[in-house]
Amino acid sequence: MTLVMASDVPSVRNPLDIIEQIVTANEWPFDRQADDELNVGVEGSWTRYHLWFAWREEHEALQFSCAFDLKVPKEKVTAVHTLMALMNEKLWLGHFDLWAHEGLLMFRHALVFSGGAEATSAQLEDVVEAGLRESERFYPAIQFALWGGKGPNEAIAAAMLETEGEA
Numbered sequence: 771m772t773l774v775m776a777s778d779v780p781s782v783r784n785p786l787d788i789i790e791q792i793v794t795a796n797e798w799p800f801d802r803q804a805d806d807e808l809n810v811g812v813e814g815s816w817t818r819y820h821l822w823f824a825w826r827e828e829h830e831a832l833q834f835s836c837a838f839d840l841k842v843p844k845e846k847v848t849a850v851h852t853l854m855a856l857m858n859e860k861l862w863l864g865h866f867d868l869w870a871h872e873g874l875l876m877f878r879h880a881l882v883f884s885g886g887a888e889a890t891s892a893q894l895e896d897v898v899e900a901g902l903r904e905s906e907r908f909y910p911a912i913q914f915a916l917w918g919g920k921g922p923n924e925a926i927a928a929a930m931l932e933t934e935g936e937a
Contacts, residue, residue, distance in 0.1 A: 785832045785881070785889035786825050792895055812902065816909040819902065832881045832889065834864075836901035838912070841873035846916055850875065853915045853922035857908050860930075863900045866908070875912065877901045 786808050793800045793810050798821075800810040810821035818839040825832050842850050847870050854866040854875075864879035879897055883889055911929030914920040920928060 783888050784825055784827075785883070785894060786823055788889055788891050788894050789823050789898075792891065792898065814902065814906050814909070816906060816913075819905055821898065821901070830882060830884045830887075832883070832894075833878070834880065834897055834901060835867075835876045835878045836898075836905050837874055837876040838905065838909070840875065840912075840916070842868060842870075842875055842916065843873065847873075849915055849922055850912070853911060853925055856922055856926045857904075857911065861904060863897070864904065866904075877905050 784805060786802065786805070789808055790800070790802060793808070796812075798810050798812050800808060802808045806825045806827070808823045810823075812819045812821060820837040820839065822835045822837065823832060847868065850868055854868060858865045864877055866875065867878050868875050877900075879901065881889065881893065881897060908926075908929060911925045914925035914928050915922055918925065918928075
């Protein structure tokens with residue numbers, strides 16, 4: 771089967787231009803050495819996050835990741851995989867992933883803009899917000915599992931405990 775491509779479809783505007791505007795408006799430090807990649811540093815409540823955006827024009831897709839500033843020790847990889855499965859069950863958008871070789875834990879999501887669709891600032895803001903929000907929400911569970919001596923089920927239960935009022 772051969773897929774025929776429409777040559778008259780205009781190329782999609784690079785969504786990294788919009789991401790750069792969002793990042794600049796939030797005064798986050800960033801690095802954009804090429805048209806297809808942008809790196810950002812964001813201080814969260816618990817840790818520093820490393821946001822990475824990659825635009826692939828040939829796929830008309832934007833890859834987004836929000837990596838935690840921590841390394842998962844090799845002896846904790848199995849527990850973190852179980853924990854990520856529990857975390858991912860609670861997500862509507864994106865997923866958590868572990869690059870086991872590097873020990874790098876991150877939230878990931880991709881947006882496809884095929885057929886000439888263009889990204890909007892609202893779409894991209896929502897994805898960045900979701901990545902940061904979910905990373906902040908689950909950071910305590912990760913800490914409990916990595917250094918708090920808790921198993922994945924116990925770690926997620928402790929992190930999802932809702933508190934009321936202020937101390």
